[in-house]
Amino acid sequence: MDFLNALVALSNFVLVPAIAYGSQLALGALGVTLIYGILRFSNFAHGDTMAFGAMIAVLVTWGLQAAGVSFGPLPTALLALPFAILGCIVLVLITDRLVYRFYREQKAKPVILVIVSMGVMFIMNGLVRFIIGPDDQRFSDGARFIVSARDFKAMTGLREGLAIKTSQGITVIVAVVAVALLFWFLNKTRTGKSMRAYSDNEDLALLSGINPERVVMITWIIVAALATTAGVLYGLDKSFKPFVYFQLLLPIFASAIVGGLGNPIGAIAGGFIIAFSEVTITYAWKKVLTYVAPESLEPSGLVQFLSTDYKFAVSFVILLIVLLFKPTGLFKGKAV
Amino acid sequence: MTETVKNTLLFVVVGSLILLTGFTQSWNTAILILNMGLISAIMSIGVNLQWGFAGLFNVGVMGFVALGGLAVVLVSTPPTPGAWSAGGFGVILALLLGAATVVAAVMVAQRMPKGRVQTFTIIGILIVGFFVYRAIFDPNIAAIEAIDPAVAGNIGGLNLPVLIAWPAGGLLAAGAAWLIGKTALGLRSDYLAIATLGIAEIIIAIMKNEDWLARGVKNVYGIPRPAPVVGYEVELQQDPSFIARAEWFGLDPVTASTLSVKLGYSLLFVIVLLALLWMAQMALKSPWGRMMRAIRDNEVAAEAMGKDVTRRHLQIFVLGSAICGIAGAMMTTLDGQLTPGTYNPLRFTFLVWVMVIVGGSGNNFGAVLGAFLIWFLWVQVEPIGLWLMNLITAGMPDGSALKSHLIDSAAHMRLFTMGLILLIVLRFSPRGLIPEK
Numbered sequence: 001m002d003f004l005n006a007l008v009a010l011s012n013f014v015l016v017p018a019i020a021y022g023s024q025l026a027l028g029a030l031g032v033t034l035i036y037g038i039l040r041f042s043n044f045a046h047g048d049t050m051a052f053g054a055m056i057a058v059l060v061t062w063g064l065q066a067a068g069v070s071f072g073p074l075p076t077a078l079l080a081l082p083f084a085i086l087g088c089i090v091l092v093l094i095t096d097r098l099v100y101r102f103y104r105e106q107k108a109k110p111v112i113l114v115i116v117s118m119g120v121m122f123i124m125n126g127l128v129r130f131i132i133g134p135d136d137q138r139f140s141d142g143a144r145f146i147v148s149a150r151d152f153k154a155m156t157g158l159r160e161g162l163a164i165k166t167s168q169g170i171t172v173i174v175a176v177v178a179v180a181l182l183f184w185f186l187n188k189t190r191t192g193k194s195m196r197a198y199s200d201n202e203d204l205a206l207l208s209g210i211n212p213e214r215v216v217m218i219t220w221i222i223v224a225a226l227a228t229t230a231g232v233l234y235g236l237d238k239s240f241k242p243f244v245y246f247q248l249l250l251p252i253f254a255s256a257i258v259g260g261l262g263n264p265i266g267a268i269a270g271g272f273i274i275a276f277s278e279v280t281i282t283y284a285w286k287k288v289l290t291y292v293a294p295e296s297l298e299p300s301g302l303v304q305f306l307s308t309d310y311k312f313a314v315s316f317v318i319l320l321i322v323l324l325f326k327p328t329g330l331f332k333g334k335a336v
Numbered sequence: 337m338t339e340t341v342k343n344t345l346l347f348v349v350v351g352s353l354i355l356l357t358g359f360t361q362s363w364n365t366a367i368l369i370l371n372m373g374l375i376s377a378i379m380s381i382g383v384n385l386q387w388g389f390a391g392l393f394n395v396g397v398m399g400f401v402a403l404g405g406l407a408v409v410l411v412s413t414p415p416t417p418g419a420w421s422a423g424g425f426g427v428i429l430a431l432l433l434g435a436a437t438v439v440a441a442v443m444v445a446q447r448m449p450k451g452r453v454q455t456f457t458i459i460g461i462l463i464v465g466f467f468v469y470r471a472i473f474d475p476n477i478a479a480i481e482a483i484d485p486a487v488a489g490n491i492g493g494l495n496l497p498v499l500i501a502w503p504a505g506g507l508l509a510a511g512a513a514w515l516i517g518k519t520a521l522g523l524r525s526d527y528l529a530i531a532t533l534g535i536a537e538i539i540i541a542i543m544k545n546e547d548w549l550a551r552g553v554k555n556v557y558g559i560p561r562p563a564p565v566v567g568y569e570v571e572l573q574q575d576p577s578f579i580a581r582a583e584w585f586g587l588d589p590v591t592a593s594t595l596s597v598k599l600g601y602s603l604l605f606v607i608v609l610l611a612l613l614w615m616a617q618m619a620l621k622s623p624w625g626r627m628m629r630a631i632r633d634n635e636v637a638a639e640a641m642g643k644d645v646t647r648r649h650l651q652i653f654v655l656g657s658a659i660c661g662i663a664g665a666m667m668t669t670l671d672g673q674l675t676p677g678t679y680n681p682l683r684f685t686f687l688v689w690v691m692v693i694v695g696g697s698g699n700n701f702g703a704v705l706g707a708f709l710i711w712f713l714w715v716q717v718e719p720i721g722l723w724l725m726n727l728i729t730a731g732m733p734d735g736s737a738l739k740s741h742l743i744d745s746a747a748h749m750r751l752f753t754m755g756l757i758l759l760i761v762l763r764f765s766p767r768g769l770i771p772e773k
Contacts, residue, residue: 042526122755129748316534
């Protein structure tokens with residue numbers, strides 16, 4: 001019984017939140033890694049792209065709510081997601097046309113593109129703040145829990161409850177669908193194959209008649225879709241605040257780099273590695289340990305390795321360790 | 337028009353923009369812009385040293401600036417009575433043990449033969465070291481934070497003159513930069529960028545949460561001033577000779593005293609800026625500066641010529657970060673308070689980058705010019721944006737939601753404008769206003 005209680009407590013406070021957070025990071029990291037693979041620079045504006053997409057979803061959700069449309073127990077934001085993706089695609093395609101294309105034609109050094117993406121970051125951040133303001137916005141509705149802690153206790157008779165929020169369930173399902181679609185696209189379709197060819201060897205791909213501008217355009221479309229999805233899921237799970245998306249940049253980059261920049265599978269693995277490390281290291285283990293450890297060894301403190309405020313430090317330290325020992329990431333990434 | 341004339345003209349233009357602020361708005365605003373412009377100029381010299389001279393992509397400026405501010409608190413505030421005896425030495429001991437753990441782990445990683453035994457030894461050292469560290473660290477911190485938490489609860493400072501804190505801020509930033517550079521400088525440019533971005537966030541997280549150090553988000557107020565130079569408003573207002581002088585200028589004593597204090601700071605900042613600018617110019621012209629640019633332009637060739645690229649990179653990374661630390665210490669002194677919650681990477685890292693790129697990377701005068709210009713715009717875009725929004729919305733009915741939203745949002749025009757300026761300069765004049773020679 002104690003063991004089961006420990007297991008439930010562990011799932012409730014560590015596994016479930018980490019899986020949801022890991023899926024959100026993985027979707028974000030996929031966007032970063034695709035840009036890196038095809039356009040060959042680290043996109044600092046990615047966090048703000050996520051914020052922009054999520055912002056459109058928030059606005060459309062409010063519109064739908066005002067019009068009386070709802071999605072039953074599911075959040076209305078899911079209905080708004082396609083519109084948000086469209087809006088975000090328009091924004092990134094305009095950005096690419098006005099900003100990035102010039103440097104591509106010049107064959108500018110990657111670091112120049114990174115600085116350019118800093119400028120884009122400022123503009124997107126300014127746009128989001130201008131339109132929706134810098135404050136917290138709540139836009140989740142529908143049922144709050146799939147399983148609530150009280151129901152779970154009544155159902156199983158255990159002392160520990162297991163709560164699964166609707167947003168967490170949706171995050172995992174949407175992430176799985178998105179990743180499956182992405183991999184199907186990259187591996188099975190002609191366009192996806194041309195993208196991978198372009199990423200592997202640009203010159204050879206050009207010789208085989210692949211149109212680079214088309215590859216770039218499709219990359220941006222996919223990235224916008226992934227970023228918006230990640231942004232909306234994160235916003236549903238926590239709340240929408242523009243500055244938080246900017247701060248997500250660090251764990252997202254950490255995920256992409258740990259997995260190997262330019263490698264989509266690596267990005268997913270990296271997302272989960274970062275999420276699980278952050279949650280396990282900043283979780284107070286006292287509750288789980290009191291069930292498992294014999295009474296004489298019962299912990300007196302919280303058994304929290306680091307306070308939750310240092311979660312950035314966790315992703316960062318992992319990033320540093322991986323970079324020092326395996327510079328191309330766990331899965332083989334590429335180096336420009 | 338020769339280059340010198342053009343560059344002088346650019347400085348004259350920025351100078352007159354600030355003067356114009358003085359005539360049309362208020363002299364207080366103008367001198368405030370001047371003071372923060374001077375501090376920004378020092379930060380930009382630091383970033384220019386790293387990026388313009390050596391091509392190092394450091395986006396952790398905020399962290400070094402914040403460390404400079406921390407140094408001011410640790411050096412110039414009075415010590416909290418009883419804090420050292422309650423737990424100060426324990427904390428130092430714990431930190432030393434923590435450092436020893438890391439050093440031991442690194443030693444094992446370097447000296448022991450590779451294999452499973454080595455891995456387990458490293459993990460063992462780290463785990464044992466961590467628990468010993470926490471066991472000593474936690475009770476001592478609790479003891480310090482328990483001392484009068486409403487006004488103190490921190491370790492306090494050394495009660496030294498605040499001017500000593502400026503070089504100390506540079507030293508603290510340099511120490512941190514050395515540690516970071518040792519681990520991260522071997523990385524590729526964009527990895528280094530992410531690494532420095534992360535370190536800056538961690539430094540801010542530490543300053544926000546370690547209340548024993550500088551009270552965390554409870555902030556430290558009343559940091560002493562470099563009093564002999566700037567003085568205090570209240571004292572000046574009672575000084576008959578000062579009042580007489582103020583009357584001669586046609587100012588009332590209150591305004592005159594605030595202006596005089598601010599100008600005192602300006603004087604100090606100008607001295608520091610000129611000294612650093614002179615040093616940076618000398619460095620640029622010296623064989624050392626030429627070597628740096630050679631490394632920046634072609635690392636492989638420089639290495640083939642026998643230059644130790646990693647060491648030179650570390651050297652210039654430490655120097656540039658130290659300059660940012662000095663600027664951070666000066667800023668905290670000017671504010672008179674340390675507020676870790678207000679450090680924001682957009683304002684303290686990326687804005688400095690905009691200054692360097694707009695001014696002209698690789699040219700010290702360019703960096704200084706960019707700092708003044710961008711800081712002026714950063715301050716003035718808000719009132720200009722408000723004016724613009726009032727103009728746009730003039731035709732709309734009062735009380736309409738769109739009108740109030742547009743006027744409220746005018747404050748957020750800043751970031752948008754800065755991004756736009758950066759992109760326009762990068763596109764049409766990528767070498768900046770005063771390009772590298």
